[in-house]
Amino acid sequence: xxxxxxxxxxxxxxxxxxxxxxxxxxxxxxxxxxxxxxxxxxxxxxxxxxxxxxxxxxxxxxxxxxxxxxxxxxxxxxxxxxxxxxxxxxxxxxxxxxxxxxxxxxxxxxxxxxxxxxxxxxxxxxxxxxxxxxxxxxxxxxxxxxxxxxxxxxxxxxxxxxxxxxxxxxxxxxxxxxxxxxxxxxxxxxxxxxxxxxxxxxxxxxxxxxxxxxxxxxxxxxxxxxxxxxxxxxxxxxx
Numbered sequence: 618x619x620x621x622x623x624x625x626x627x628x629x630x631x632x633x634x635x636x637x638x639x640x641x642x643x644x645x646x647x648x649x650x651x652x653x654x655x656x657x658x659x660x661x662x663x664x665x666x667x668x669x670x671x672x673x674x675x676x677x678x679x680x681x682x683x684x685x686x687x688x689x690x691x692x693x694x695x696x697x698x699x700x701x702x703x704x705x706x707x708x709x710x711x712x713x714x715x716x717x718x719x720x721x722x723x724x725x726x727x728x729x730x731x732x733x734x735x736x737x738x739x740x741x742x743x744x745x746x747x748x749x750x751x752x753x754x755x756x757x758x759x760x761x762x763x764x765x766x767x768x769x770x771x772x773x774x775x776x777x778x779x780x781x782x783x784x785x786x787x788x789x790x791x792x793x794x795x796x797x798x799x800x801x802x803x804x805x806x807x808x809x810x811x812x813x814x815x816x817x818x819x820x821x822x823x824x825x826x827x828x829x830x831x832x833x834x835x836x837x838x839x840x841x842x843x844x845x846x847x848x849x850x851x852x853x854x855x856x
Contacts, residue, residue, distance in 0.1 A: 622776070623777055623778055623815065624658065624659060624775055624776070624778075625658075625777065625778050625779065626653070626777055626781070627655075627658050627659045627660065627661075627774050627777035627779075627780050627781070628655045628658055628659070628662075628670065628673075628780070628782075628783070629661050629662075629769055629771045629773070629780060629781070629782045630660065630661075630662045630669045630769070630783045631663050631664070631665070631666045631764070631768045631769030631782075631783060631785055631786060631787075631802070632664030632665045632666060632762070632763070632764035632768055632769075632785065632786065633664070633665045633666075633785030633786045633790075633836055634664075634836030634837045635839055635841075635842035636785060636830045636837075636838070636841055636845045637669075637785035637786065637836065638665045638668045638669055638842060639679065639683070639841075639842035639844070639845035639846035640785045640822060640846065640848070641665065641668075641669035641783045641849070642672065642679040642682065642846055642849065643679070643845065643846040643847060643849020643850040643851075643852070643853075644820045644852065644853060645669060645673055645783075646846075646849075646850055647849060647850040647852070647853025647854060648853060650850075650853070651853065655673050655781060656673050657674075657713060658713060659715075659775035660673065660713060660714055660715070661716075661717060661728070661770055661773050661774050661775070662714065662715070662716050662717070662743065663716070663717040663743060663762075663763040663764050663767065663768065663769060663770050664717075664743055664746070664762050664764040665744065665785060666769065666785075667714075667716035667717070667743040667744060668682065668740055668744065669783070670714045671702070671706050671711070671714055671716075671731070671736040671737075671739075671740050672706075674711040674713055674731070674736070675711065675736070677705050677706065681705050683839065683843055685701050687839050688750070690749045690837060691748060691750070692749065692750055693751055694751060695751045695752075696741075696751075697750060697751065698740070698744060698745060699740075699741035699753060701741075702737035702738075702740045702741050703735075705737075706735070706736045707737070708735045709735065709736055710731055710732060710733070710734065710735055711731045711732070711736060712730075712732035713731070714739075715728045715729065715731060715739075715773070716728075716739035716742065716743035716763070717729070717743055717766075717767070717770045718739070718742040718743045718745070718753070718760035718761065718762065718763045719760060719761050719763055720758055720759070721752060721758070724765060726763065726767065726770070726773075727760065728773060729743065729755065734755060739755070741753045742760035742761075743760075743762065743763045745760065745761045745762050746761075746762045746764075747761050747762060767801060768784060768786055768787070768797075768798035768801055769782060769783075769784050769798075769805065770805070771802060771806050771808075771809050771817075772805040774813075776812070776813035776815065777813065778815050778816065779816050779817075779818065780813075780815055780816070780817045781818055781820070782802070782817055782818065782819045782820065783820045783821075784799070784802050784820070784821045785821070785822060785845075786821075787802050787821035787822075788826075788827065789821075789823055789824040789826070789827035790821070790830070791827070791830070791832070791833075820849075820852070822845075822848075822852075823848075823852055825848065826845060826848040826849070826852065829841050829844050829845050829848065830845070
């Protein structure tokens with residue numbers, strides 16, 4: 618969905634479990650300190666990134682997200698994620714937030730619009746990691762984690778003069794998975810630039826930040842996520 622007009626500022630935030638939420642929120646809070654505030658900017662979020670987008674639009678601080686109980690994984694019970702999300706986001710809707718999910722059965726990448734559905738519902742759909750959490754139902758369709766198709770979905774970001782891209786699984790993060798996310802994200806960035814002509818600032822974990830999560834299950838560890846938040850803020854200060 619490309620709007621015909623450019624906005625000054627937009628965001629695209631990718632997945633990465635609890636670690637990804639912490640890192641993205643740290644970057645976003647750091648940017649806000651520097652006068653770059655995305656709370657009213659069009660944001661597209663995938664998985665962890667959809668939590669960061671919803672929180673930013675609603676002015677929900679990272680402390681509130683970090684205070685949520687982490688569900689036990691794998692958790693086949695339906696509604697686990699949407700109940701969690703509802704505790705912090707209520708039933709609020711925001712037109713500047715879109716969450717990327719994959720529709721079952723064909724895994725079609727789908728933009729769920731925060732003007733049409735509560736953010737708590739679209740965030741739950743976007744982060745229903747297959748094998749770990751139950752799919753989320755919205756209007757008779759089932760959805761799973763948007764990260765199955767693309768780590769960040771930069772190509773679906775709104776046309777803007779400046780696009781802030783946060784890719785928690787790129788940069789110095791672990792192994793072949795990282796290389797895949799990084800390559801895919803870079804390709805999407807060049808596609809977005811071609812079609813939109815704007816500038817991109819890409820944020821991905823530094824070597825120091827990547828040390829926090831060296832194995833996949835570390836991404837779902839709350840203490841590491843809280844550390845990732847602090848590191849994200851620090852990265853902005855050092856930049």
